[in-house]
Amino acid sequence: MKITNLSNLILAIFCLVFLNSCKNEEKQSNSSSEENTEKEQVSAENTTEEVPVVLFFGTSLTAGLGLDTAEAYPALIQKKMDSLGMDYSVVNAGLSGETTASGLNRLDWVFKQNVDILVIELGANDGLRGVSLDETRSNLExxxxxxxxxxxxxxIxxxxxxxxPNMGEEYTTEFRSLFPELAKEYDLELIPFLLEGVAGDSKLNQQDGIHPTAEGQQILANNVWEVLKDDVQ
Structure with missing residues (x-):
């Protein structure tokens, strides 16, 4: 009986030690799991950290109509910033035929993402269609x-x-003045004329005489960069 009781006692002690050991391992495992989870969360936060976004909101000039998207000036701006080691993401939100009115209706889509720098290239199609300057101004505002x-x-x-000058001298003059006036009123940075150095040059435009060639788009990129560079440095 004594031997049996001693065996039972030893067995009981062994079980108790074993259970305590399992509990300690479980605690260590849980602690390690929690630590790993915290590390994963921190890592996830770091990897999902948002890169500043430069969004080009415009017409076919921005979309690069007739060219590969990589030849349009927004893509050239992205390439420029990449070469300079600037951590920015460029979004080309250009759409052929876009007017200020249709652009206004498209804003919900545009702002589904955070936008740090917004380049607005709208109004050209309004002018070519003779849209009221008051309407164009109101939409841009x-x-x-x-x-x-x-x-x-x-x-911005x-x-x-x-x-x-197809729409007459008065309309053409007021249209040209619209952009610097808005820039001054709303404290915006202004690209004086996006097509500077390209407009009217048959060698830098496609057959329609309106949309720049790949070489013309490079000049547009330079025109934009002269203003944009101060905001991304």
Whole structure:
């Protein structure tokens, strides 16, 4: 009986030690698991950290109509920033045929992502269609205000535009003045004329005489960069 009781006692002690050992291993495993989870969360936060976004919101000039997307000036700007080691993401939100009115209606899509720098290239199609200058101005003002509501810290660059004198001298002159006036009123940075050095040069435009060739797009990129560079350094 004594031997049996001693065996039982030894067995009981062994079981107790074994159970305690299992509990300690479980605690260590849980602690390690929690630590790994925390590390994974930190890692995930680091890898999903948002890169500043430069969004080009415009017409076929921005979209690069007739060219590969990689030849359009937004892509050239991205290439420029990459070569300089600037950690920015460029979004080309150009759409052929876009007017200020249709652009205004498209803002919800544009601002599904955070936008740090917004380059507005709109108005050319309004001018070519003879849209009321009051309407064009109003639409651009609304776009500017909505952009600032979405992100009060957003930097806005407005691309100036000019049109041929088809609509008459008064309309053409007022259209050209519209962009610097808006830039001054809303404290925007202004690209004086997006097509400077390209407009009217048959060698730098496609057969339609309106849309730049790949070489012309490089000049547009330079025109944009002269203003944009101060905002990304």
């Amino acid at each position: 609304k776009i500017i205000k909505i952009a600032r509501e979405k992100n009060p810290e957003v930097k 660059i407005l691309a100036g535009m000019q049109i041929p």
